[in-house]
Each structure stands twice: as structure tokens, then as C-alpha cells.
Amino acid sequence: MIHTHITGWVLALILFLVIRVMQKKGKNTKILHMILRVIYIVILGTGLMLLFGLYQITFLYILKSALGIWMIALFEMVLVNGKKNESVKHLWIQFSFVLAILLYLGFKLPLGFQFFFIMVF
Template sequence: MTHMHITGWVLGLILFIVAIVMQKQGKAKPAKIVHMILRLVYLFILYTGVVLVLDYFSGGYQMPYPAEAATKGAAGIWLIAAMEMILVKLGKGKPTKGVWIQFWIALIIVLVLGFFRLPMGFYF
């Protein structure tokens, strides 16, 4: 399940970047299509993330800090929300500086907890 989750995130980030590039090039209709596909990928990411968090809490892994798993889940949802807000604001021509800051903070939290602190990361 971890590999499916990571694959979903990589696909989501690639589609996010493609949608941003299309928006900035003025290709609104193709950017909207990529944005809709990205929303389907969000559902896949959320499903695999919920399954991973439930695995952590079910006792399958030595989990000394269950709050970290809950924090990663919340930060993942925050990251998806930031990605969605960036694309919507770009489409409407509104400023996105604050949302980009949120995106980077949430991304750092997700990566540090996911790869370096929680089980099934690089160090466990």
C-alpha cells in the first residue's frame, strides 16, 4: 500500500505541475481537464492514505508516536487543499503567495514524517 500511496503522490505532483504550466501558458481548457484528472488522483491518494493510517493504528507496526501518524494525515489533507487552492486561484487570476507558503510547509511536514519518522519510511 505504501508504494501505491507514493505513486499516487508522484502522479499528483506531476499533474499539479502540468496544470500550473498550462494555466500560465493560457491554455485554460486543457488545464481544466488536467485539473479534473488531478481531482480523481486526490481520491486515490486519500484512500491509500487512510488505509496506511489505519494500518498504523491497528497495531501492525511498532508505533511509539501515534500522534505523528495523525499529524501526517492532517498535513496530507492540508497539502491537497493547498494544491487545489493554488490551481483555483491561478484560474481566477488571484494572488497565490500565501497558498504557496502553505503548500511548502505542508509538503515538508508530509515528507519528513512520511519518509524519516513513521514506519515504512527510509529509516524503519
């Protein structure tokens, strides 16, 4: 299940960047945007399965879940505001911070890969 979840968010990130580049070039991205929304459902479904499959749900897992939902909201806000040619600079700043925290928590917590050996919390 974890591989499906990771594959989902990697595909979402790649598709998000492709859509954003296409928007800047003025191309139609409706179909790709709808495919991205289907991938959101996969990410949310697998994330909920992983969360509720845990023996003990700690604060860090709840924080990671909330930040994951916020990341999906940021995907949508960047794409929709970018399509309307509104400023998205503040959203990109939030995007980078949330992505960095999500990657750190995802690799730090026991279900993730063990890249980080130092316990911060």
C-alpha cells in the same frame, strides 16, 4: 499499498505543476484538473488504508494525515485561485512548508524509508 500511495502523490505533484504551467500559458486544463482530482481519491484511499492498518496510531501519524489533507486543499486553492488570476504567493509559502514537513514525517515514521536516523520527537 505504500507504493501505490507514494506513486499517487508523486503523480499528483507532477500533474499539479503541469496544470499550473499550462494555466499561466492560458491553456484549458479542465480534463487534467479532473484527472488530478481522481488521483486525490487514490491518495486519500491508500492513506486511510495505511493509517487504519497500523497496530498503534500515534500523534505523528494523525499529524501527517491532517497535513496530507491540508496539502490536497492547497493543491486545489492554488489551481483555482491561479485560474482566477488571484494572488497565490501566500499559498505557495504554505505549500512549501507543508510539503517539507510531510516529506520529513513520511520518511521518518516507521512505514516510510529510513533516510533520517535522528529522532526529533
